[in-house]
Amino acid sequence: MSAATTDTLQILLAAGPGPGVGPLHDLRDAGRAALAKTGLPGRKTEIWKYTRLKALDGVAWTGPDARPEIDGDWIDAQAGFRDAWRIVLVNGRFDAGLSRLTDLPSAARIAPLPEAAGAHGAVAAALGQLANAERFPMVALNAACLEDGVAIGVEERALLEKPIHVVSITAPGAQPVAAHPRLLIRIGAGAQATLLESHLHLGDGAPAFTNAVLEIIVGEGARLGHYRIHDGPENALFVATTAVSVAGGAQYDAFALNIGAGLARNESMYKLDGERAEIAVNGAYLGVGGAHIDNTTFIDHARPNCQSQETFNGVLSDHARGVFQGKILVRPDAQNTDGHQMHKALLLSGKAEVDAKPELEIYADDVRCGHGATIGALDADQLFYLRARGVDEQAARALLIEAFLLDTVERIQDLAVREAFAEALTGRLRALQSSLAHGEAA
Amino acid sequence: MALLEIRDLQAEVDGKEILKGINLTVEAGEVHAVMGPNGSGKSTLSYVLAGREGYEVTGGEVLYDGENLLDLEPEERACEGLFLAFQYPVEIPGVAGTTFLRHALNAKRKYHGEDEYDAMEFVKFVRAKAKSLNLSDDMLKRPVNVGFSGGEKKRNETLQMAVLEPRLAVLDETDSGLDIDALKVVADGVNALRAPDRAMVVITHYQRLLDYVVPDKVHVMANGRIVKSGDKSLALELEERGYAHLLDAAA
Ligand SMILES: Nc1ncnc2c1ncn2[C@@H]1O[C@H](COP(=O)(O)OP(=O)(O)OP(=O)(O)O)[C@@H](O)[C@H]1O
Ligand SMILES: [Mg+2]
Numbered sequence: 001m002s003a004a005t006t007d008t009l010q011i012l013l014a015a016g017p018g019p020g021v022g023p024l025h026d027l028r029d030a031g032r033a034a035l036a037k038t039g040l041p042g043r044k045t046e047i048w049k050y051t052r053l054k055a056l057d058g059v060a061w062t063g064p065d066a067r068p069e070i071d072g073d074w075i076d077a078q079a080g081f082r083d084a085w086r087i088v089l090v091n092g093r094f095d096a097g098l099s100r101l102t103d104l105p106s107a108a109r110i111a112p113l114p115e116a117a118g119a120h121g122a123v124a125a126a127l128g129q130l131a132n133a134e135r136f137p138m139v140a141l142n143a144a145c146l147e148d149g150v151a152i153g154v155e156e157r158a159l160l161e162k163p164i165h166v167v168s169i170t171a172p173g174a175q176p177v178a179a180h181p182r183l184l185i186r187i188g189a190g191a192q193a194t195l196l197e198s199h200l201h202l203g204d205g206a207p208a209f210t211n212a213v214l215e216i217i218v219g220e221g222a223r224l225g226h227y228r229i230h231d232g233p234e235n236a237l238f239v240a241t242t243a244v245s246v247a248g249g250a251q252y253d254a255f256a257l258n259i260g261a262g263l264a265r266n267e268s269m270y271k272l273d274g275e276r277a278e279i280a281v282n283g284a285y286l287g288v289g290g291a292h293i294d295n296t297t298f299i300d301h302a303r304p305n306c307q308s309q310e311t312f313n314g315v316l317s318d319h320a321r322g323v324f325q326g327k328i329l330v331r332p333d334a335q336n337t338d339g340h341q342m343h344k345a346l347l348l349s350g351k352a353e354v355d356a357k358p359e360l361e362i363y364a365d366d367v368r369c370g371h372g373a374t375i376g377a378l379d380a381d382q383l384f385y386l387r388a389r390g391v392d393e394q395a396a397r398a399l400l401i402e403a404f405l406l407d408t409v410e411r412i413q414d415l416a417v418r419e420a421f422a423e424a425l426t427g428r429l430r431a432l433q434s435s436l437a438h439g440e441a442a
Numbered sequence: 443m444a445l446l447e448i449r450d451l452q453a454e455v456d457g458k459e460i461l462k463g464i465n466l467t468v469e470a471g472e473v474h475a476v477m478g479p480n481g482s483g484k485s486t487l488s489y490v491l492a493g494r495e496g497y498e499v500t501g502g503e504v505l506y507d508g509e510n511l512l513d514l515e516p517e518e519r520a521c522e523g524l525f526l527a528f529q530y531p532v533e534i535p536g537v538a539g540t541t542f543l544r545h546a547l548n549a550k551r552k553y554h555g556e557d558e559y560d561a562m563e564f565v566k567f568v569r570a571k572a573k574s575l576n577l578s579d580d581m582l583k584r585p586v587n588v589g590f591s592g593g594e595k596k597r598n599e600t601l602q603m604a605v606l607e608p609r610l611a612v613l614d615e616t617d618s619g620l621d622i623d624a625l626k627v628v629a630d631g632v633n634a635l636r637a638p639d640r641a642m643v644v645i646t647h648y649q650r651l652l653d654y655v656v657p658d659k660v661h662v663m664a665n666g667r668i669v670k671s672g673d674k675s676l677a678l679e680l681e682e683r684g685y686a687h688l689l690d691a692a693a
Binding site: 380381382384385386387388389390391392393395396399400402403404406407 | 494
């Protein structure tokens, strides 16, 4: 660990609540202990090879206290999904005033993490199990700074008719702010729910660092749709570590949309932990300017007869950079596994870059697994076809870029979410149209 | 003034000379057929007219309605009424046929200072066009040409042509690979567009399309040049005797 990152770690820890007391102190202590061993991810951490957190250095990070006023209308406008139960976190802290949980059925329990961990042994026991602080330094940092967060529980066989929408806002006031949102989600056996996540930023230009951790337990035969959108300015750093376990016969459908201009890293671990579990984890990203967008996924086929499908499409312009690391592990026990992964990147400028690292590790013999990756420019034949029909070059490019990204959005199983994500994406593309117009076709 | 006048047009692709001095004049109201062996440069000519990148004009000129066509961007040529039905229509995954064609039609309308169609107006307009040609507009719901059979792609080109109502249509083997019914559809599409102020250049290998779309002139292209021109009887003659005697004579 370099001197700079050691200092950075001390600054970040000092911005947190300190060892203290309360139901989360065990977790905090464990996080600190783990960090004392590993430090922050650095040059030598293989899985962080392509993404550096150098922007964390030399910033006077502060805790969640200072925050600008936030009003509900702003959230409505930014986050959409008005017809959902809304959980608002500001700088990692649950904000009851901004949340909208009236008429939440009793089959769904939503509570601040300290309260839930204090009251329910199961919550306390589950915390930190899937997202392991010893193995993941960013999880350790989240734990070490943990003071709040939200626990969501859906009872067995409950069918929630509206989505639960987590709106996590990182809002620096005048000072740079480091936030560590934490969520624990438990979906009971046979239950069905949709979880939306909007990660937003609000501020006047001070740097923002978000280090979110989500642990999601999908019970037997349950169905969970889990859809995330992340947006943020150039000086925002966003790291989200998501650990999901999917029990037998359960279905998990996820999508991650990244359209932020700063650094974003989604690191996700999915464990197919019972027979006939099925997951679809897809995503799209759009990087402009100096954006850096990293999607790192680990799909762990631990049991037989499971299916996983993963498709990510990304568009990078200017000097933006994309990273896709996708590992699929098929354990010896996981016979009759279906696992398919695809990553496609469209580079709109000679300075845009992408690092793609697909990895299959297979120990069972009866498997159908595959991965593919393409990196290229816009298709010259398609561009010409459009232009030969009268569509000008700029509009033709925009149409092709949009189609490329929407191709994965189409995979979102929930129709309303699919439409909303498509709209978020097309809106952003329209705003960027002129800056995406340059560049060369293949 | 001719609608299209090609004078001594020379062009190369990847440094290789393909068109070696084409002369061709098409008057408004006429249909011209261009025939010729594989590799003679017919598609190259069509791409040069449409403005495809990589097709470098090294000599000669092309006047369209008296204006220098080669100065225009591909989209400007299209908006000015040039339409190329591609020999190999391009697949565009993720873009629905309706979206594609609405962009195309609205680009043209905007270019001419007309109001753009909204989605409803457009659907109505296209449906009427398709119906008049005995075509189904179902294929417009699918992504452009993706998974289409060869014949479906050609029908799609014909529908696009009908919707865009070009003044000069260049059809590059739009009749290839079609069954009899589809051939009729394409022929009807072409005939429906025939008008005193419009013209068509039909590139084909077969006489059978020309039974339905009777050409005013027939040209034979070989090795980057037009080696023979005549009336519709030339096509019949070629059908019988092939190109060999012409090529020998041209060599
Ligand atoms: N990129 C290229 N580089 C070199 N030669 C090329 C290139 N593209 C086309 N050609 C050559 O140009 C010549 C003319 O091709 P073109 O496609 O115009 O022929 P065509 O008359 O349309 O043939 P067909 O009847 O088979 O459609 C061919 O010999 C072809 O190989
Ligand atoms: Mg050809």
